[in-house]
Every structure is written in C-alpha cells, then in structure tokens.
Amino acid sequence: MGPYELATRRDVIAGEEASIDYGTVSRADGFKMACRCGAPACRGEVTSADWMRVELHERYRDHWVSALQERIDRG
Numbered sequence: 001m002g003p004y005e006l007a008t009r010r011d012v013i014a015g016e017e018a019s020i021d022y023g024t025v026s027r028a029d030g031f032k033m034a035c036r037c038g039a040p041a042c043r044g045e046v047t048s049a050d051w052m053r054v055e056l057h058e059r060y061r062d063h064w065v066s067a068l069q070e071r072i073d074r075g
Helices: 052-058 066-074
Strands: 033-036 046-049
Touching: none
Parallel strands: none
Antiparallel strands: 033 046
C-alpha cells in the first residue's frame, strides 16, 4: 500500500466499523483529540506528537505517511 492509501491490518467482517489511528497521519502542531475506539491498545488520546512514540513505530512499521516516516527514519 502507498502512504496515502488505507488498508486493514487484519481481516474484518461485514458490518464491522473500521477506524484509523490519526497519530499515523497528522503532525499538525497542537493536534489533540480524545479517542473512544475501545481497542485494547487505545491510548485514550491522539496527539500530533504520537509519531515520536517508539511503541507506535513498532506497531505501525512502515505504515506512516511519508513525511512522518522520514522523520522516524532519521531518528
């Protein structure tokens, strides 16, 4: 998949709601929103600084928009 295409990370069933982790696509300064997705790994809040979280680098390996992936790769 390309950096601006959405894909599931697991099989989904018909009628299941899909969601996206905005932390993988936004670096807008000051962005912050509450999350109530209910996923076991939910952080409860998504921010524009989430791209710096090492655990998310591992979880979403190579599934970041290009600008954020470049920053991650630079360390």
